[in-house]
Amino acid sequence: MPDISPHPATGQNGRIAMISGGSLERDTKLARLATLAGYTPLLMDDTQPADFLLIDLSSETDRLSDTVSRITLYLQTHRSTALIWSKMESLEVIYAALPHGQCHFLVDADDVEAMPVLAGAFGRNSMDRLYDRDQEVEFRSLHRISDELAEFARTLARMADSELKDTIKDKSISFRAAPFGGFQGFPSEIPVANDAAAKPSLREIIKLRRLRERFFPPDLFADPAWDILLDLKAAAQEGQRVSVSSLCIAAAVPPTTALRWISAMTESGMVLRRQDPADARRVFIELSAETSAKMDDYFAAISARSSPII
Template identity: 85%
Template sequence: MPDNAPPPGTGQNRRIAMISGGSLERDAKLARLATLAGCTPLPMDHTQPADFLLIDLSSETDRLNDTVSRITDYLQKYRSTALIWSKMESLEVIYAAFPQGQCHFLVNADDVKAMPILAGAFGRGGMDRLHDRDQEVEFRSLHRISDELAEFARALARMADPELKDKIKDTSISFRAAPLGGFQGFPSESSVANDISAKLSLREIIKLRRLRDRFFPPDLFADPAWDILLDLKAAAQEGQHVSVSSLCIAAAVPPTTALRWISAMTESGMLLRRQDPADARRVFIELSPETSAKMDDYIVAVSTRFAPII
């Protein structure tokens, strides 16, 4: 942040949220959203610092690249936190363009989940904790986020419109608790059998995991981190690149939730972002060498016990 620029929100009791919705109607909705969450909404001003940017890029077409460039410059200058609405079809370009660690991505106009982010369920401190390279990424907190967001969002929505109280449904995804020590440091070497794919077909395992959805509610088994790891390992064995949108689908949870996990796992060093050499506007996601070695070791260990990883 420039020396002459005051910190975001200085001298005010409410945080500042700058709005860029692409239309007067959308601007009004985003302003109301910010107000409900305890923020002061202001029109987008690239010379004034703000705590949050509320940017709806769902309707952007020809102006998308210019908008992304201007917002990226703003984030780098003021270190604000951005909430960015996107359609699934434009997610690749948007995810690749914005600086990692400063953005929450909300796919398909997911306004309800934006309210608790603004009101402090994440807040600036939560974003910092998830994206501070000098601290351990708090994966366990991600297991609780969806339920907390849903409860907070329902309360705020009822405050905004009492008539909605019977219409708002719980869209949370319940995760089983992360195992103690489940995200320890990686070993430097890996002893792996020569032909893992002959012992175990990861694609078949993934199919079996999805088969459960025919008999039970899908959110009963939500486990996005493991689904992400399985899909990336299978793709690596096949020599395939994995796009962000494809990985969101593989995670088997709503795209907004999947992006949260992808971002946190990338910041932790478990996953890597690689720019598409054929298209600079998008990135591929892959396992880090250490994570890939851990997956190899795990697959071999499980294979020797004749137990499927499902």
């Protein structure tokens, strides 16, 4: 059993991960995960700075609000990064309350999905490793890196003891290359928009995209960014607001993957977070004005070609 000390310690690289799992058993598993990634695991201490927080809120119920407030204060004080395990039903409250840009959310996810984050692949400064000084890495390279990280995570997981391995399913991990800052800015030349976007039925387009899953594996055509944009555009046309959990479902990928894309698209300015005026514990996601105009232009161009849209 790894030592989870309540006091500072020096790890192999001087890196520290604070642990809060809600039970001794979960604390032990999170400590093993941190140790596997090269961090010294310490029990949660509000006064001690750490590189990462590993916080499991999946079992939190009555005291969820208090726990989230404590984590928020810690992140604001120490500027650390948090890995948050949660259930889908509590995602809205957790996502709305915690500081944007400092948290990675693992929703109903295996522990192995935390490994690329701990390895630095999706950190706030991760793009420093993915960009040359003058040339951006192409997205196909990011997909390749994601696949390599997934295999790296599985290899490390196999090295863990059987208790940890029992929690890991033998399946592909859909990281799908959505690191923070991973989207290019919009081109400066903006075509004149028109009302052609109203012609296609976006809900019908979405239904046709989902119909493919009756004939092929769902993750074969995984395209979360486009599915997110389609759902937000359709909702805007209908005058509806879209919650985070609803958008995760619309993305048609695992919630953890969807949240990475939502975060990356928010960082890029493609989509916006709006607090629910009736309930501060929830945020809505919507298209930015520029993104919405770009979609209008795209559908106008497609409509002019009389091409099918799926």
